[in-house]
Amino acid sequence: MIVKTLSTFASWHVGLLTLAYGQNAVSWDLGAGFELTGSVRGLQIKDEQQEIWTATLPFVSASAGNDSVVGSSGSLDITKVDDHTCTGQSITSLQNVAWEGSTTRSAVQVSGLLQGCGDYETSYALTFWVPDDLQDRVAFYLDIAGSADTANPLKKLYFRYHSYENEDFYGLGAQASFASLKNQSIPIFSREQGVGRGDGPVTSYGNENGSFSGGNRFTTYTAIPSYISTDGKVVYLSEKSTALAYFDFTDPNAVSIRYDSLSVDGMFMRANNMFDAVEMLTAYTGRMPKLPKWVDSGAILGIQGGQSKVRSIVEEGLSLGCPIAGVWLQDWCGTHSQEGPYINISRLWWNWENDEALYPTWPDFVQDLRDSYNVRTLSYINTFLANVSTKPDGFRRNLYKEASALQYFVQNTTTNSTAIISSGPGLEAGIIDLTNDGLRSWFAEVITTNVWGANISGFMTDFGEYTPVTSDTRLANTVSDAFFFHNQYPTLWAQYQREIVEELELQGEAVLFHRSAAMSSNRYMNLFWAGDQNVDFGVHDGVKSAVTIMAHMGLSGYSQSHSDVGGYYDVLTYEGFNVTRSAELLGRWGEMAAVSSSVFRSHEGNIPSVNAQFYSNSSTYEYYAHNARMFASLAPYRRMILDTECALKGWPLLRHPVMYHTNDVRARQVCYQSFYLGPKLYVAPVLDPQTFELSVYLPGDNTYTHVWTGHIYSGGQDVTVPTPYGKPAVFLVGSASDVPELKTFLDFVKQENMTRALVE
Numbered sequence: 001m002i003v004k005t006l007s008t009f010a011s012w013h014v015g016l017l018t019l020a021y022g023q024n025a026v027s028w029d030l031g032a033g034f035e036l037t038g039s040v041r042g043l044q045i046k047d048e049q050q051e052i053w054t055a056t057l058p059f060v061s062a063s064a065g066n067d068s069v070v071g072s073s074g075s076l077d078i079t080k081v082d083d084h085t086c087t088g089q090s091i092t093s094l095q096n097v098a099w100e101g102s103t104t105r106s107a108v109q110v111s112g113l114l115q116g117c118g119d120y121e122t123s124y125a126l127t128f129w130v131p132d133d134l135q136d137r138v139a140f141y142l143d144i145a146g147s148a149d150t151a152n153p154l155k156k157l158y159f160r161y162h163s164y165e166n167e168d169f170y171g172l173g174a175q176a177s178f179a180s181l182k183n184q185s186i187p188i189f190s191r192e193q194g195v196g197r198g199d200g201p202v203t204s205y206g207n208e209n210g211s212f213s214g215g216n217r218f219t220t221y222t223a224i225p226s227y228i229s230t231d232g233k234v235v236y237l238s239e240k241s242t243a244l245a246y247f248d249f250t251d252p253n254a255v256s257i258r259y260d261s262l263s264v265d266g267m268f269m270r271a272n273n274m275f276d277a278v279e280m281l282t283a284y285t286g287r288m289p290k291l292p293k294w295v296d297s298g299a300i301l302g303i304q305g306g307q308s309k310v311r312s313i314v315e316e317g318l319s320l321g322c323p324i325a326g327v328w329l330q331d332w333c334g335t336h337s338q339e340g341p342y343i344n345i346s347r348l349w350w351n352w353e354n355d356e357a358l359y360p361t362w363p364d365f366v367q368d369l370r371d372s373y374n375v376r377t378l379s380y381i382n383t384f385l386a387n388v389s390t391k392p393d394g395f396r397r398n399l400y401k402e403a404s405a406l407q408y409f410v411q412n413t414t415t416n417s418t419a420i421i422s423s424g425p426g427l428e429a430g431i432i433d434l435t436n437d438g439l440r441s442w443f444a445e446v447i448t449t450n451v452w453g454a455n456i457s458g459f460m461t462d463f464g465e466y467t468p469v470t471s472d473t474r475l476a477n478t479v480s481d482a483f484f485f486h487n488q489y490p491t492l493w494a495q496y497q498r499e500i501v502e503e504l505e506l507q508g509e510a511v512l513f514h515r516s517a518a519m520s521s522n523r524y525m526n527l528f529w530a531g532d533q534n535v536d537f538g539v540h541d542g543v544k545s546a547v548t549i550m551a552h553m554g555l556s557g558y559s560q561s562h563s564d565v566g567g568y569y570d571v572l573t574y575e576g577f578n579v580t581r582s583a584e585l586l587g588r589w590g591e592m593a594a595v596s597s598s599v600f601r602s603h604e605g606n607i608p609s610v611n612a613q614f615y616s617n618s619s620t621y622e623y624y625a626h627n628a629r630m631f632a633s634l635a636p637y638r639r640m641i642l643d644t645e646c647a648l649k650g651w652p653l654l655r656h657p658v659m660y661h662t663n664d665v666r667a668r669q670v671c672y673q674s675f676y677l678g679p680k681l682y683v684a685p686v687l688d689p690q691t692f693e694l695s696v697y698l699p700g701d702n703t704y705t706h707v708w709t710g711h712i713y714s715g716g717q718d719v720t721v722p723t724p725y726g727k728p729a730v731f732l733v734g735s736a737s738d739v740p741e742l743k744t745f746l747d748f749v750k751q752e753n754m755t756r757a758l759v760e
Contacts, residue, residue: 286523
């Protein structure tokens with residue numbers, strides 16, 4: 001039989017049918033009300049109500065060449081290589097094929113040829129079906145055969161489909177620099193987000209001498225291959241498709257997925273609105289486990305310095321009326337000094353046992369904080385073990401040496417030893433290999449005994465984005481090479497820690513917060529943290545970026561998030577350019593966190609001695625206490641949302657305005673300027689210095705009551721409101737009478753309006 005192509009010949013083979021050129025298109029039943037239509041122009045999928053997905057020729061391509069990923073210590077730079085890109089596509093057949101896991105036990109397979117791939121052509125198959133466990137969407141699997149050109153084999157595929165100029169896109173993980181992702185090409189690859197990410201001149205310092213530590217607008221700890229559009233369309237790659245991908249929205253009339261392999265799978269769906277879209281997405285990924293209620297009651301104080309200092313700061317805060325839910329003591333494992341410009345930097349010893357100099361009676365201290373003050377304790381762990389041979393105050397176990405001897409780390413085949421990660425002078429570490437069954441058992445015992453054994457209530461579950469991608473990387477038990485495994489690791493890390501929590505039956509107590517995530521990590525973590533921002537007001541890597549990250553994460557299925565109050569990264573240079581935290585930034589960041597976040601937690605920063613701290617003096621502590629009280633006053637309202645809409649539907653607590661106002665052009669372009677906290681509060685945080693009044697855009701046709709003045713405004717306009725310290729622009733949407741859970745917040749507002757203003 002001669003197979004004729006749709007684009008060239010007058011007829012083409014369709015299963016057992018022949019469709020004459022120019023006749024009506026042929027339709028195929030995919031099941032559950034979905035229909036695939038093939039014509040001489042391309043393909044379309046519809047359900048009974050609307051179009052789901054459309055593609056016109058050419059919609060599949062491939063290319064040769066190996067992408068280059070270079071860098072060190074998690075700072076990775078990607079160079080795309082696209083050689084011998086195929087120039088044409090034909091469709092030769094559509095046919096039913098047997099397919100397990102579909103509603104009909106069959107699928108529709110589109111086959112054809114890719115031409116002009118260098119001097120060769122190759123075949124492809126694109127298969128569609130409706131999953132029997134998720135019958136409101138259409139799954140796809142695209143597979144491209146290799147080429148006959150052994151010198152330049154095909155290495156990656158391209159999958160292109162219809163969009164239009166007015167469709168905007170959100171999600172793809174922790175995107176910090178963009179409102180809508182329209183006009184961008186977004187890489188899906190987890191790595192250090194960088195220091196600056198385009199905020200200058202700090203980025204330039206980070207990228208000096210060929211380094212990539214400054215990052216750019218696309219570098220992120222958490223890149224997730226899923227997006228939601230203003231049309232309610234949802235596209236995601238499956239948990240199995242973990243290679244480097246680019247979601248390209250630069251063509252106003254198309255979306256293109258560039259995937260670094262010759263096969264990929266995922267799903268298309270369309271919801272009635274963006275809320276339903278999030279619910280559909282999280283029906284696949286899973287939803288975040290509930291946060292324990294103890295986090296609602298106040299601040300989690302980030303402190304370092306040992307038992308006496310911690311106790312003193314807690315007692316001072318309580319005397320100032322600061323509600324304290326817990327302390328976060330990342331230095332519980334000890335610190336060492338690392339050389340830096342002007343001043344040495346304090347780094348942690350990644351050896352998961354308490355440091356006997358700083359916390360000599362660690363378990364008793366943790367228990368006493370809880371018994372005496374009702375204050376819980378969080379600690380810190382990460383994916384590394386560091387060599388503590390030079391630790392001056394000693395250690396009980398050198399976990400690095402134990403794991404090295406057992407080959408429990410990710411291995412380097414060139415050196416036939418641990419793949420060493422260097423995080424500056426004096427810090428030599430290995431990454432635990434979560435594919436190694438022996439490691440999983442051994443490390444679970446370490447975590448259970450050394451970490452949870454002190455009756456703590458959780459920890460920062462750091463890193464996840466550092467696994468090397470070089471060809472000499474070896475893993476104990478995976479069919480994927482290191483390049484494919486890299487984007488899997490954050491999910492395995494979150495899953496592993498959740499399994500330990502469940503084994504210990506600590507689900508109602510434990511808080512584990514991560515900055516690195518991947519597809520479906522959200523089903524294992526009950527708190528996302530926006531990572532390490534600069535201690536400044538920057539757009540791409542300062543306080544503003546934290547808001548943008550939380551908004552996109554919410555549309556990626558991560559309903560519960562927060563940031564380090566005050567930021568993390570200080571920058572000190574020999575040239576005199578310095579970035580250190582001001583008291584104003586700390587206070588304004590605290591305001592934002594109080595009215596945006598699931599948890600209120602502060603950080604001292606990477607160089608605490610140069611930063612304003614909440615405990616620096618009575619003024620900074622009083623400002624911090626005010627913000628903590630504001631956070632606590634929102635607890636009934638926030639808990640209602642967390643336990644219903646977040647837990648049951650996957651909807652985010654912090655909501656991008658576009659979710660409510662899909663057709664509002666201005667709402668679509670909001671990055672950090674404003675957001676909804678649940679359905680009844682609209683918030684515009686103060687994110688610039690010396691800003692005591694704020695122009696706020698109020699979208700839609702709602703009524704908005706400015707809580708601090710009582711002034712009522714109609715939607716669809718810009719209004720200017722006062723924003724003295726301690727009073728971010730917060731509006732009640734509609735009436736409060738139908739939300740009694742807001743009473744404690746409105747009582748707080750009334751009480752604070754009767755007291756003196758914070759010192760300006």
